[in-house]
Amino acid sequence: MARDNYDEVYTRPVRRLVLAVVVLCLIALVFVWRIDNPRVERMRAAIIDRVVPNMEWAMAPVTGLARMADEFQSYARLFEQNQELRRELQQMRAWREAALQLEQENARLLDLNQVQLDPELTFVTGIVQADAGSPFRRSVLINVGARDGILDGWATMDGLGVVGRVAGVGERTARVLLLTDANSRIPVTLQPSGQQALLMGDNSQTPLLEFIEDAEDISAGDRIVTSGDGGLFPPGLLVGQVVMTTDRRMRARLAADMARLNFVRVMRSHPRTSLEGAGELIGPPWPPPDGFVQPPGVIPVQRPERPDLAQAETVEEDSP
Amino acid sequence: MNALTSPRHVWTYRVVFLGLCVAVIVYKLLPLGLHDTGLPGPDLLLAITLAWLLRQPAVVPVASILVVFLLADFLFQRPPGLWTLLVIVVSESLRRRRLTMTEFPFLVEWSAFAGAVFAMLILNRIVLWILMVDLDPLGLTLAHGIVTVAIYPLVVMVSKYLFGLRKIGPAEAEAL
Numbered sequence: 001m002a003r004d005n006y007d008e009v010y011t012r013p014v015r016r017l018v019l020a021v022v023v024l025c026l027i028a029l030v031f032v033w034r035i036d037n038p039r040v041e042r043m044r045a046a047i048i049d050r051v052v053p054n055m056e057w058a059m060a061p062v063t064g065l066a067r068m069a070d071e072f073q074s075y076a077r078l079f080e081q082n083q084e085l086r087r088e089l090q091q092m093r094a095w096r097e098a099a100l101q102l103e104q105e106n107a108r109l110l111d112l113n114q115v116q117l118d119p120e121l122t123f124v125t126g127i128v129q130a131d132a133g134s135p136f137r138r139s140v141l142i143n144v145g146a147r148d149g150i151l152d153g154w155a156t157m158d159g160l161g162v163v164g165r166v167a168g169v170g171e172r173t174a175r176v177l178l179l180t181d182a183n184s185r186i187p188v189t190l191q192p193s194g195q196q197a198l199l200m201g202d203n204s205q206t207p208l209l210e211f212i213e214d215a216e217d218i219s220a221g222d223r224i225v226t227s228g229d230g231g232l233f234p235p236g237l238l239v240g241q242v243v244m245t246t247d248r249r250m251r252a253r254l255a256a257d258m259a260r261l262n263f264v265r266v267m268r269s270h271p272r273t274s275l276e277g278a279g280e281l282i283g284p285p286w287p288p289p290d291g292f293v294q295p296p297g298v299i300p301v302q303r304p305e306r307p308d309l310a311q312a313e314t315v316e317e318d319s320p
Numbered sequence: 321m322n323a324l325t326s327p328r329h330v331w332t333y334r335v336v337f338l339g340l341c342v343a344v345i346v347y348k349l350l351p352l353g354l355h356d357t358g359l360p361g362p363d364l365l366l367a368i369t370l371a372w373l374l375r376q377p378a379v380v381p382v383a384s385i386l387v388v389f390l391l392a393d394f395l396f397q398r399p400p401g402l403w404t405l406l407v408i409v410v411s412e413s414l415r416r417r418r419l420t421m422t423e424f425p426f427l428v429e430w431s432a433f434a435g436a437v438f439a440m441l442i443l444n445r446i447v448l449w450i451l452m453v454d455l456d457p458l459g460l461t462l463a464h465g466i467v468t469v470a471i472y473p474l475v476v477m478v479s480k481y482l483f484g485l486r487k488i489g490p491a492e493a494e495a496l
Contacts, residue, residue, distance in 0.1 A: 019412065022386060026408070029401035034451045040400060047394045055346050063350050133348035133396040135360030135464060136456040140351055183454070203457065261351065 041168060049170030052130055052141060059130065121234055123157075123265040124148050129173065138181035138203065139164070142264055145172045155226070155233045155267045161255025162186070162226060162239045163264055176264060179207050179239070179254060187230060188239055188252075191223035199224070199239065199252055206243060206251040220244045224252050234269045325378065325488070333379040336483065337372060341365055341388040345395060360464040362471040363437075365392055366407065370414065370433055371475045375485045377415050385411055402447060406440045426476070434469040441465045 033040040126142035144150055146169050154166045156176045164184060168175035177184055184201035188209070195214060201207045212218065222242040228235025240254040288294075344364045365388065373380045389404035414436065441461055448455055479485040 019382060019408075022382065023405060023408065026401040026405040030399060030405070030447075030451075033400050034453070044394050044397075044400065047391075051391070051395065052349065055349070058346055059350055062346075066350065128351045130349040131351045133345070133392075134398065136460060137397045139397065141349075182456075203460070 045168050045170040045173075045175070048141065048175075049145070049173050053143070053172055056129065121267060121269070123267050124150065125263055125265050126174070127263055128261045136182070136203065138178040138184075138201065139167070140176050140178065140261055140264075141173050142176055142266070143173060144266065145170045145174045147171055149268075150174045150266055153232060154269055155237060157237060157265045157267060158256040158261060158263070159265075160238060160257075162233070162237050163256045163258070163261065165233070166266060174266070176266075178258065179252075179256075180205060180258060186233065186239070187227045188224050189227040189235075190218055190242065191225060193217040193222065196227055196229065197224075197250075205258065206245075206253055209242065209250040209252055212250065215250065218242060218250065234267060237267070330376075330378045333372075333376065333483075333485070334381070334384060337368075337379055338384060338388065340368060341384075344368070345388075345392055349395060359467060360460055362467040363464065364471065364475070365389065366437065366440075367433075367468060367472050367475040368479070369407065369411065370436065371472065371479050372485060373411050373414060374418050374429060374433075375476075375479065375487050377418060377488075379485075380411070382408060382412070399448065399451075399453060402444060403440075406443055410436045410440055426473075430469075430472060433472050437465050437468050 029040075124144055126144035126148075128140045129143050130141040132139045142156075150166055150169050152166055152169055156163045156165060162179065164176045164178040164181070165186075166174050167177040179186060179199060179201055180203065181201045182203045184199075184207070186199040188197050188199045189195070190197060190209075190212070193214070195212055195217060197209045197212045199207050200210050209224075220242055224239040224242060226233040226235055226237040226239060238255050240252045240256075243251050243253045245251055348361075348364075369380060369385060369388070385408055386404060389407050390401065392398075393400045393403055414432070441464070445455060445458075445461065
């Protein structure tokens with residue numbers, strides 16, 4: 001067929017050229033991503049922002065159905081569960097009694113101390129929309145974003161414990177990097193012993209606890225809370241419990257129910273005031289006021305010049 | 321020009337392919353598998369693309385591959401462009417030598433697919449290593465590849481019996 005051959009003579013080099021251009025563009029994209037990572041990640045956040053909320057109409061019913069199927073499987077163990085629940089209920093009654101007493105006591109003590117809880121720790125609640133879609137990334141996408149005032153780095157909790165932190169904010173969505181992700185590093189405190197540790201995600205359900213000073217002081221079941229070191233998280237948020245693995249390493253069983261993340265709370269945290277500069281010696285005013293009599297045998301030493309102090313003084317003089 | 325190579329047929333299947341890929345992406349994004357950390361799921365997108373490409377190459381043009389995989393790269397938190405690049409290169413090389421494969425039994429095709437998957441995973445790892453990006457655990461990557469290879473016959477079966485995607489032989493391809 002003459003015409004086909006004629007076509008082919010022209011289309012094949014064009015096709016090859018287009019292919020080469022596409023390949024070069026992709027290589028360039030990878031390099032740009034590696035060199036100017038924040039810009040490309042912002043682009044990614046924008047793309048996700050555009051695409052994922054549009055899928056919601058499809059995702060919501062499917063997610064709902066799948067969750068129902070998941071729940072339905074548990075009907076098979078209905079009797080066992082019933083027994084278990086009864087037993088737990090019995091235990092919980094005792095706990096409830098203890099909790100009520102503690103609550104009253106706590107209220108009395110707080111009243112005595114006139115303690116005020118940190119009013120800055122408010123939260124925004126978001127719904128989990130999507131997960132990372134990859135077996136190597138542990139993160140979820142929630143439906144609140146820059147529009148709702150979410151900032152990068154804020155802590156995220158479910159009802160009970162820390163889930164992760166915000167890493168990447170779009171206009172309408174934000175990505176929460178879970179504690180189980182291999183890139184997650186959180187400074188924590190182990191409660192009765194007060195030791196500092198680092199909670200490192202390793203893509204498993206139970207993140208590792210590393211950099212513990214005195215591992216002998218710690219026993220399984222110790223509480224893990226955020227330490228607030230580095231100003232990353234507000235201190236004192238519950239993370240989970242220490243578990244000891246068979247190879248004598250310490251891991252954390254998370255308090256948050258990672259398998260059934262549905263609603264998450266993004267904790268608004270504000271940067272704390274930091275101490276700047278070293279402490280100064282507190283001494284008598286300099287130069288000595290008029291009429292100040294030097295003690296015998298004391299020779300006054302000239303203080304070194306301090307520009308910051310001089311500046312502060314001039315400002316004070318200007319203000320009245 | 322027969323029924324399998326008519327523009328109407330080709331365009332229908334192109335649309336079906338894109339729809340299928342979007343469905344797979346949406347399924348992967350559903351917040352369901354948050355807790356299973358055992359075996360990583362198969363790369364269904366890759367299996368579908370290569371299976372369809374080996375059956376009827378006209379149905380899977382480069383543009384479709386580019387759009388689908390670039391979108392997946394962005395949505396799945398992968399380095400954007402790298403996996404797309406590998407898929408395009410591999411698909412082009414398979415496209416060129418598919419005619420020699422059509423005469424052989426399915427096992428040859430399957431082993432070619434397995435070779436392609438592992439070559440891509442290894443190349444991907446090497447490039448990421450050169451670029452000094454944090455690498456995923458090697459065991460998980462290999463398991464991912466094995467699962468993807470294992471799912472391939474199933475994908476081919478579904479394509480053949482559910483979507484009616486038949487292999488175009490050399491005789492029919494000549495007419496294209």
